[in-house]
Amino acid sequence: MAPRIVIIDYHKGNLLSVARSLSDVGAEVEITDDPGKIASAGALVLPGVGSFEDAMGFLNESGEGAALVDALSRCVPFLGICLGEHLIMESGDESESGFCEGLGGVKGTVRRLESSTLKVPHVGWDQLELTEVGRRCPLFEGVSSGAHVYFTHSYALSDDLNEDVIAARTDYTRAFPSAIWNGENLFAVQFHPEKSSTVGLRILENFVRLVPGSIA
Amino acid sequence: MLTKRVIPCMDVKNGRVVKGINFVDLRDAGDPVELAKVYDREGADEVIFLDITATSDNRATTIDLASRAAAELRIPYTVGGGFRDISGARTMIAAGADKISMCSAALRNPELITLASRALGSQAVIVAIDAKRVGNGDKWEAYVAGGRIPTGVDAIAWAEEAARRGAGEILLTSMDCDGTQDGFDIPLTRTVARAVPIPVIASGGVGKLEHFAEGIIDGEADAVLAASVFHFGTFSIRQVKEYMAGEGIPVRLDF
Structure with a gap:
């Protein structure tokens, strides 16, 4: 039996x-x-992709957010991608009225990238600098530090995260956390593995291997 | 470090790639998605499909192309050409395109850039500018309709306006250099790159490996685009990127 993965559709x-x-x-x-x-x-x-506040609005209204938090409490393997990474945090500052509450799976917030010299949004292929956590992280097995992956975003995780969950950083306007892992079932990445060619496929393959039903 | 990008561009007419193709191992060399998959494997950082179908009759074909590309490609891609309104742009993004590129439509109705960047995000909106030199000085005019119709609009001022309105990138084609294989129009590329705070994709004129590096180093572009030299197999993408790396340009080679 192939490992089964549910992709959450919040119509964005x-x-x-x-x-x-x-x-x-x-x-x-x-x-x-x-x-x-x-x-x-x-x-x-x-x-x-898109706006934190819009997405949270939909997830809350539809009941998908509560269902996801439920599933996480059972420790099922989870992968957040780009906005999905932001939504799993406690809160983001994407809202015009200030901080908007997130799903709260990981302690920390999301903030806009700011620069007077570099272009924002950060779009293109940039590097993952794996931390010590990242080198142990099953998601990055076979992926070298410095590997290129595809980014497109204006917001990123801030520096108020616990160092223990930061698996990779990417330096653009600031050395923002570009991948996180709670040491167990929860993984989230700022970049798009599905747009990151062979490196991205390797990361997704690593995730699939953690899923029940997987042969490996 | 954020890398400089190498982008192959495919002109697509009625769902088929036009311009010469030299890939013998392709099941269907005229299928833009099959060709784009080859470029994906070869290390292209993204690809652009430019719909040059003169009429709007075949829009469904282009939407179908976008959705097949979403299923088959593992790199970002842009669909350009043929947009008339914001709903057309929305449809293409919904079909799976990462970005859309507008040229004539944006010049006819600049408000479209504002609307598209609000609806889709700046990162998804490329404004394509076909520019032709006026006289002997550093002055260029923007053309529409695939370079057939002059507009009287100053290309540099237009690039600035596009950026102000929320365009995420400028795809800049020199009509003087396109097809010559003599290299990019460096003064034009550099002038636009310095005038706008958004990435500039240099296009038109590549014939030698040196040209790719010149576009980045002398033209100050963020990405270089080519069509024929890739389609005819003159250079592989890897060869271009290795050359660029040798010139000290940060490129992605881990593919």
Whole structure:
């Protein structure tokens, strides 16, 4: 039986490349917006681009957010991608009215990248500098520090995270945390593994291997 | 470090790649998605599909192309050409395109840039400028309709306005250099790169490896685009990137 992964659809964009990349590396993928299916999933991926506040609004209203928190309390493997990484945090500052509450899976906040000289959004291929945590992190097995992955974002995790959860940093306007791992089931990345060619596929393959039903 | 990008561009007419193709190992060399997959494997940082279908009859074909590309490619891609309004741009992003590129439509109705960047985010909006030198000085005019119609609009001022309105990137094609294989229009590229706070993709004129490096170093572009030299197999993407790396330009080679 192939490892089954549920991709959470909160109606903010095309999930085809995430879904196809995961199935390319051996997963059986289901895209859903059904809170019941999310709560009972064996593994979850939360992708996304767009606004933190909009997405949180939808996740709260639809019941998908609560279902996700439920699933996380059962320690199912979870991968947040880009906005999905931000949403899993305590809060983000993307809202015009100030801080907007996140899903609270990891302690810390999200802040805008600021620079007078560098271009924001940060778009393109940039490097992952793996931390000591990252070198032990199963998501980065076979990935070298300095590997290039694809980014497109204006906001990033701030520096108020516990050092123990930071698996990689990327230096652009500031050395922001570009990958996190809670030491157990929760992984989240700022870049887009589904747009990051072979390095990205390796990372997704590593995630799939952590999912129940996987052969490895 | 954020790398400089190498972008192959495919002109697509009625869903088929035009301009010569020299890939013998392709099942269907005229299929833009099949060709883009080759470029993905070869280390292209992204690809651009430029819809040059003159009429709007085949828009469904282009939307289908965008959605097949989303399923098949593992790098970002742009769909350009043929946009008339914001809903067309939205449809393309919903089909899976990472970015859209607008040229004539944006010049006819600059407000479209503002609307698109608000609706899709600046990172998803490229404004393409086809520029032709006026007289002997450093002055260029923007053209529309695939370079057929002059607009009287100053290309540099237009680039500045596009950036102010929220464009995320400028795709700058020199009509004087396009097809010559004599290299990019360096003064034009540098002038635009210095005038706008957003990335500039240099396009038009590549014939030698040196040209790619010149576009970045002398033209101060953030990315270099080429079509024929890749389609005809004159250079592979890896060869171009290795050359650029040798010139001290940060590029992605771990693919």
